[in-house]
Structures are given as C-alpha cells and as structure tokens.
Amino acid sequence: MKALEQLLSRRWILKSKDKELYYQVKDELGSIRPFLAEKLGYQVIVNPYLIKAEKMPAAAEEWMGISEFTEKIHYVFLCLILMFLEDKEAEEQFVLSQLTEYVQTQWKEEQIDWTVYSYRRHFIRVIKFCIENGMLEVNDGSEDSFAKDQSGEVLYKNTGISRYFTRTFTQDIMTYAGLSDFEREEWIDVEQNRGIVRRQRVYRKLTMSMGMYRDGDADEDFAYVRNYRNMIGGELEEMFDCELQVHKTSAFLVLGESCSMGRTFPEETTRSDIVLLCSNILWEKLEAGELKAPDDEQIVVAEEVFRRIIEECKERYGKGFIKTYRTMTTGEFYRAVKQYMLQMALICQRGRDILICTALYKIKGSYPEDFKYEQ
Numbered sequence: 407m408k409a410l411e412q413l414l415s416r417r418w419i420l421k422s423k424d425k426e427l428y429y430q431v432k433d434e435l436g437s438i439r440p441f442l443a444e445k446l447g448y449q450v451i452v453n454p455y456l457i458k459a460e461k462m463p464a465a466a467e468e469w470m471g472i473s474e475f476t477e478k479i480h481y482v483f484l485c486l487i488l489m490f491l492e493d494k495e496a497e498e499q500f501v502l503s504q505l506t507e508y509v510q511t512q513w514k515e516e517q518i519d520w521t522v523y524s525y526r527r528h529f530i531r532v533i534k535f536c537i538e539n540g541m542l543e544v545n546d547g548s549e550d551s552f553a554k555d556q557s558g559e560v561l562y563k564n565t566g567i568s569r570y571f572t573r574t575f576t577q578d579i580m581t582y583a584g585l586s587d588f589e590r591e592e593w594i595d596v597e598q599n600r601g602i603v604r605r606q607r608v609y610r611k612l613t614m615s616m617g618m619y620r621d622g623d624a625d626e627d628f629a630y631v632r633n634y635r636n637m638i639g640g641e642l643e644e645m646f647d648c649e650l651q652v653h654k655t656s657a658f659l660v661l662g663e664s665c666s667m668g669r670t671f672p673e674e675t676t677r678s679d680i681v682l683l684c685s686n687i688l689w690e691k692l693e694a695g696e697l698k699a700p701d702d703e704q705i706v707v708a709e710e711v712f713r714r715i716i717e718e719c720k721e722r723y724g725k726g727f728i729k730t731y732r733t734m735t736t737g738e739f740y741r742a743v744k745q746y747m748l749q750m751a752l753i754c755q756r757g758r759d760i761l762i763c764t765a766l767y768k769i770k771g772s773y774p775e776d777f778k779y780e781q
Contacts, residue, residue: 408430409430409431409434409435409438410434410438410441410442410645410646411646411665411666411667412427412431413431413438413442413450413457413458413459414459414461414613414614414667414668415666415667415668417458417539418451418456418457418458418540418567418570419431419456419457419458420455420456420540420567421454421455421456422455422540422565423540428456428457431457432452432457435450435452435457438645441641441645442459445605445606445609445641446461446606446609446610446613447462447602447606447610448460448461448462451570455565455566455567455570456567456570458570460573461614462573462610463610463614463615464607464608464610464611464614464615464627465589465611466585466588466589467615467751468748468751468754469748469749469750469751472484472535474531474535475531475532475535477528479528480528480531480532482513483509483528483529483532484532484535484536486508486509486512486513487505487509487532487533487536487568488568488571488572489508489512490505490508490509491541491542491564491568491569492568492569494564495564495566496564496565496566497563497564497565497566498563498564499545499561499562499563499564500561500562500564501559501560501561501562502547502552502558502559502560502561502562503559505562506520506529506556509529520556521556523553526552526553526556527553529552530549530552530553533549534549536568539567539571540565540567541564541565541567541568541571542562542563542564542565542568543562543563543565544560544561544562544563545561545562545563546560546561547559547560547561548560575591576591577591579591604626604627604630605630607627608627608630608631608638609638609642611627612631612638612642612650612657612659613642613659613667614668615751616658616671616750616751616752616763616765617656617657617658617751617763617764617765617768618631618656618657618658619655619656619704619763619764620654620655620656628655628657631652631657632652635650635652635657638650642659646659646661646662646665646667647661647662647663647664647665648660648661648662648665649662653703653764654701654703655701655703655704655764656703656764656765658765658768660768671750671752671765671769672769672771676727676728676730676731677742677743677746679771680719680723680727680731680743681743681746681747681750681752681766682769682770682771683719683722683723683770683771683772683773684715684716684719684743685766685767685769685770685771686770686771686772687715687718687719687722688715688762688766688767688770689767689770691715692767703764704761704762704763704764705761705762706756706759706760706761706762707759707760707762708758708759708760709758709759709760711760712744712753712760712762713740716739716740716743716744717736717739717740719743720734720736720739723773726773747766751763751765752765752766753766
C-alpha cells in the first residue's frame with residue numbers, strides 16, 4: 407500500500423509537482439480511505455490541485471513542528487503570509503513589498519523593521535518554506551536581493567494551495583488558551599463514543615510516534631494495545647510492511663525494509679550511527695549493573711551521567727566519525743547528539759535529569775572488530 411505510506415509521510419501530494427504520484431494515489435484512495443477514516447480518524451482532501459490526509463497526532467510531542475523553523479518568529483511570519491494569501495486569487499501575482507508591508511501592519515505585538523538584517527533573514531526562511539511546499543512560485547527576481555537590501559523586489563504568484571495548509575476547525579480557536587484546547591477540539595465529533603476515540607488515538611500513536619508508552623496502571627490506551635495486540639498487529643501488517651512489538655510498558659511499530667513511512671530511526675546519517683554506538687554503551691552499563699532499568703523500563707539519569715555516556719562514545723569511536731564530528735569539541739559534540747536524540751524522541755528532558763526512552767535500547771550498533779579508524 408505505497409499510496410498510504412505517501413499520504414502519511416507527506417504534507418500533501420501536489421498535482422503540479424508530481425502528477426504521476428497524484429493519479430496513483432487518487433486511484434488507490436478507495437482501498438485506503440476506510441483505514442484512514444476508521445482507524446486513524448483522518449479525512450482526505452481531494453481536488454484538482456492536491457491530495458492531502460488531514461493528519462493530527464494523538465497528542466502534541468516535543469519533536470513536532472516544522473523542522474525548518476527554529477524560532478517563534480518563523481511561525482508568526484508563516485501565519486501572516488497565510489493570512490495575506492487568503493485574500494489572493496489562485497494564479498494572482500504580487501510583489502514582495504506588498505507582503506512585507508502587510509506583515510508590518512498586521513503584527514501589532516512587535517515593530518518589524520526591515521532594515522534590520524535578522525528580520526529579513528527570518529522572513530526569507532519562511533518564504534523559501536512556502537515556495538518549497540508549493541504555496542508560492544517565483545516569477546521574477548530572487549530573495550537574495552531582499553537579503554542584501556530591504557528595497558529588493560521579487561515577483562511571486564499565489565498558487566492557491568495555501569488555503570489547504572491549515573485544517574478547518576469546528577470551533578472558534580480565538581478562545582483557545584493552549585494545546586489541550588486543540589487536542590480536545592479534535593475529538594468533539596466523536597466524544598460520545600469513547601471506543602472510537604480510544605481506537606483512533608492508539609492507531610495514531612503507533613503510526614505517528616517513535617513509540618507508545620504506558621502512562622500508569624490506569625492507561626486505557628496501552629491496555630487496549632495489550633488486549634487486542636493480535637487484531638491491531640494484523641490490521642497494520644495488511645497496510646504496511648511492519649511488525650507490532652508489545653512489551654511490558656511500551657509498544658512499537660517496527661517497519662520492514664520495504665516500508666518508507668515518514669522519518670524513521672536509524673537513519674542513514676552519521677548522527678544516527680553515533681546514537682546507535684551510544685545505545686551500545688548504554689547496554690554495556692545495564693549489563694554491568696552500572697545502570698538499572700526500573701519496572702516502567704524507562705531509565706532516568708542525572709544529565710551529568712548521560713553526558714559522560716555521550717563523551718565516552720566520542721572518546722571510544724571518535725576516530726571513525728566524519729571530520730565534522732571528529733573536530734567538534736566535547737561540548738559541541740554533546741549538544742549536537744543530545745539535540746538529535748530529543749528531536750527523535752529517544753530521550754526527554756526532565757528538569758536536570760534525562761529520561762532515556764525504551765526506543766533507544768531497542769536497537770544498538772558497533773563497529774566491526776577489524777574496522778580501520780580514519781586518521
């Protein structure tokens with residue numbers, strides 16, 4: 407079911423950018439729509455421009471967000487751009503100065519001064535995100551001219567796709583105060599049927615998160631997985647090349663080699679290799695009794711202890727890393743590896759402690775004994 411994997415992995419499938427995939431997914435929608443609707447609670451948008459599954463997680467997690475954005479201002483700029491495009495017709499053209507003026511007048515909480523380079527740099531990052539995602543097209547000019555000088559102009563075309571970026575809400579979100587309000591809004595239509603809510607929440611956790619963990623003895627979601635593991639595993643295996651693995655306090659959807667559903671771990675990157683080596687050291691310390699796994703299978707250690715594990719990895723295997731990581735200082739190396747592990751939901755920060763999620767020691771790696779370290 408490659409079409410299902412594509413829908414879950416991508417923001418959307420644009421006909422203008424990938425016509426063959428667009429028609430392939432459209433042809434297969436009939437067979438995968440029931441799974442999306444019944445098991446995940448996802449609606450599918452199909453029109454002459456795109457196909458999009460309206461994906462929502464079971465709950466917001468630390469790693470979620472737009473990976474290209476690193477500052478709050480990026481999200482503010484994106485919302486303002488979407489508001490600007492809402493009043494534009496599809497195929498309508500406009501120049502960059504119209505957009506920058508709109509942003510200045512609409513953002514009341516901060517005075518935007520386009521003569522300041524940092525504002526222009528942040529804005530260009532968001533513009534490029536919109537272009538890469540098919541919401542804007544450049545007809546003439548380049549953002550580089552705006553980066554050099556606030557008077558630089560670019561001619562854009564509104565593709566009309568931006569109106570599908572955000573989902574349609576059934577309530578007035580202006581009264582919402584936090585993430586919990588958005589999560590509650592997701593289940594309004596089915597809140598009278600707890601069985602449906604629980605089923606869809608469980609399938610979302612399994613397919614969209616690194617792992618599913620039991621949250622206390624009264625966790626009804628994890629109890630559902632334990633009680634119906636064979637049924638859930640069978641249904642998921644029909645749709646994907648995967649295996650459902652359920653443990654005492656955790657459950658994981660382990661994907662096969664032919665499944666390419668979104669971002670997975672391990673990746674084909676040096677950072678991923680480093681984390682596998684760190685996991686190997688973690689296993690050694692568990693087997694030696696230096697660390698102990700509690701009943702909930704999730705180890706909590708002081709950040710100093712966790713840092714020593716990462717530093718030991720660099721000391722032991724550093725000569726085998728690419729130059730970028732070989733030449734990092736110990737502090738730089740620790741911050742880079744820790745940030746990646748947080749991003750991949752392999753660890754969580756708990757005050758001054760680090761919670762090592764069970765997913766981290768599901769897999770480990772080591773160099774072969776005859777490995778020749780780079781000099």
